[in-house]
Amino acid sequence: MTTPATTQERLSMQGFIDSKPRLKFVFFGGKGGVGKTVLAGAAAVGLAQQGKRVLLASTNPVHSLSGMLNQDVFGKPTPVEGVENLWAYEIDTKDTIERSKQEIREKIEWFLKFADIKGRADEFIETATMNPAFEESAMFENMLDIMFRDEYEMYVFDTAPTANARRLLGMSSVYALWVNKMVQSREEAKQMRLQLSFSKKEEEKDPLMDYLINFRQRMERAKELLTDPELTAFFFVTLPEALPIAVIRRFINWFEEFGIPIGGVIVNMRIDAESVSAEADEFVHNRVKMQAEYMEEIEKLFGPMVRSVLPLYETEVRGVPMLKRLAGQLFA
Amino acid sequence: MILLDTEKAAKLFAKYDVPISGYIVNRVIPKEIALSEHAPNYLRNRYDMQQKYLAKIREAFGNEVQAEVPEMERDIAGLDMIARMAEAMYEGETL
Ligand SMILES: Nc1ncnc2c1ncn2[C@@H]1O[C@H](COP(=O)(O)OP(=O)(O)O)[C@@H](O)[C@H]1O
Numbered sequence: 472m473t474t475p476a477t478t479q480e481r482l483s484m485q486g487f488i489d490s491k492p493r494l495k496f497v498f499f500g501g502k503g504g505v506g507k508t509v510l511a512g513a514a515a516v517g518l519a520q521q522g523k524r525v526l527l528a529s530t531n532p533v534h535s536l537s538g539m540l541n542q543d544v545f546g547k548p549t550p551v552e553g554v555e556n557l558w559a560y561e562i563d564t565k566d567t568i569e570r571s572k573q574e575i576r577e578k579i580e581w582f583l584k585f586a587d588i589k590g591r592a593d594e595f596i597e598t599a600t601m602n603p604a605f606e607e608s609a610m611f612e613n614m615l616d617i618m619f620r621d622e623y624e625m626y627v628f629d630t631a632p633t634a635n636a637r638r639l640l641g642m643s644s645v646y647a648l649w650v651n652k653m654v655q656s657r658e659e660a661k662q663m664r665l666q667l668s669f670s671k672k673e674e675e676k677d678p679l680m681d682y683l684i685n686f687r688q689r690m691e692r693a694k695e696l697l698t699d700p701e702l703t704a705f706f707f708v709t710l711p712e713a714l715p716i717a718v719i720r721r722f723i724n725w726f727e728e729f730g731i732p733i734g735g736v737i738v739n740m741r742i743d744a745e746s747v748s749a750e751a752d753e754f755v756h757n758r759v760k761m762q763a764e765y766m767e768e769i770e771k772l773f774g775p776m777v778r779s780v781l782p783l784y785e786t787e788v789r790g791v792p793m794l795k796r797l798a799g800q801l802f803a
Numbered sequence: 804m805i806l807l808d809t810e811k812a813a814k815l816f817a818k819y820d821v822p823i824s825g826y827i828v829n830r831v832i833p834k835e836i837a838l839s840e841h842a843p844n845y846l847r848n849r850y851d852m853q854q855k856y857l858a859k860i861r862e863a864f865g866n867e868v869q870a871e872v873p874e875m876e877r878d879i880a881g882l883d884m885i886a887r888m889a890e891a892m893y894e895g896e897t898l
């Protein structure tokens with residue numbers, strides 16, 4: 472292995488974890504298929520084995536934890552068989568989405584009435600909820616709920632809601648301005664209505680205002696937790712291949728820009744050159760050679776951020792015994 | 804997993820009358836390589852797994868599958884690799 476160009480101390484995964492005794496929220500980001508779910512599983516297993524009460528949670532609309540664990544963990548935190556201190560939980564996003572739709576419907580209907588606009592809310596709701604960002608927002612809300620409930624010592628999330636975290640943290644000052652502005656103009660509108668109306672009827676509840684204020688509070692709290700480098704770490708997973716490297720380079724740039732704490736880089740699916748027979752097809756040798764080239768690039772780009780390099784196993788990673796094996800290598 | 808996502812997308816497209824011209828299966832490991840005598844185990848196992856899912860794909864999308872593109876020996880970066888990819892894609896074309 473070449474030595475990194477910088478003098479920055481190079482920490483292994485275990486070294487990093489040891490250096491962050493208060494670490495609580497762990498995320499894995501990267502291109503699809505690089506092993507985020509499997510690494511979240513291995514990290515959760517490893518941390519639980521080190522004595523922490525850990526929740527491994529998935530907010531994805533299409534879940535893969537149950538498949539990986541060979542155990543149904545859908546709908547509620549479920550103790551993982553064969554690992555003490557570990558619970559796994561696939562959150563029902565459909566449910567959340569239905570609930571958010573209902574909430575949005577109420578707000579839109581209320582707003583149409585408030586503004587005296589004739590029309591049906593349905594069209595607005597359809598437009599608002601067809602947006603792919605809507606599903607991601609629902610996932611993000613679910614994640615925040617779990618974080619705020621604070622029932623475990625550590626949380627490992629399968630799949631970092633990277634785009635959302637970025638949006639949230641990058642835009643949070645804009646959000647704050649926007650919400651403040653909204654709150655202000657709603658106050659003014661209410662005053663007007665009060666002055667104009669002759670009937671001095673009891674002041675009505677204002678669900679939009681409540682929502683805005685609540686939303687602002689949630690975002691502020693989320694930002695506090697997610698930008699605290701003692702509490703939160705995002706790990707980026709790559710393969711020794713061009714595209715996965717390009718993806719995490721971009722993520723790392725965003726995250727640095729917005730002050731989101733980066734735990735480091737994990738390289739997955741490295742083919743063990745020893746295991747490849749000399750007579751193997753050229754196809755295989757070329758793959759090994761390609762990986763070696765990209766390992767050099769990874770070293771140059773990320774050097775001291777690389778926490779672990781994990782081998783490509785002979786089969787896909789499934790079941791607790793295999794996750795334990797992967798955890799052993801991740802924390803070696 | 805990707806199969807599930809694709810089916811979901813197809814349903815959504817259908818709901819809004821967006822026509823789908825077909826499906827392309829990518830990164831299929833070539834049989835000769837996977838089953839050759841000295842192939843590493845990881846490759847053979849992945850080949851077996853792929854064959855299982857390929858059967859499901861052919862069942863789900865049938866003759867809408869336009870092409871099965873083989874896994875290349877390195878990742879697709881640069882014009883050379885893109886050209887090889889294009890060749891592989893149009894080779895099995897049935898239109
Ligand atoms: N080191 C590895 N060796 C062999 N298979 C792996 C390895 N890491 C991941 N896999 C397999 O690769 C596939 C994709 O991994 P997954 O964790 O689902 O990726 P992601 O969540 O990033 O999309 C899964 O079938 C998984 O079992």
Ligand SMILES: [Mg+2]
Nearest residue numbers: 507508535630
């Ligand atoms: Mg995943």
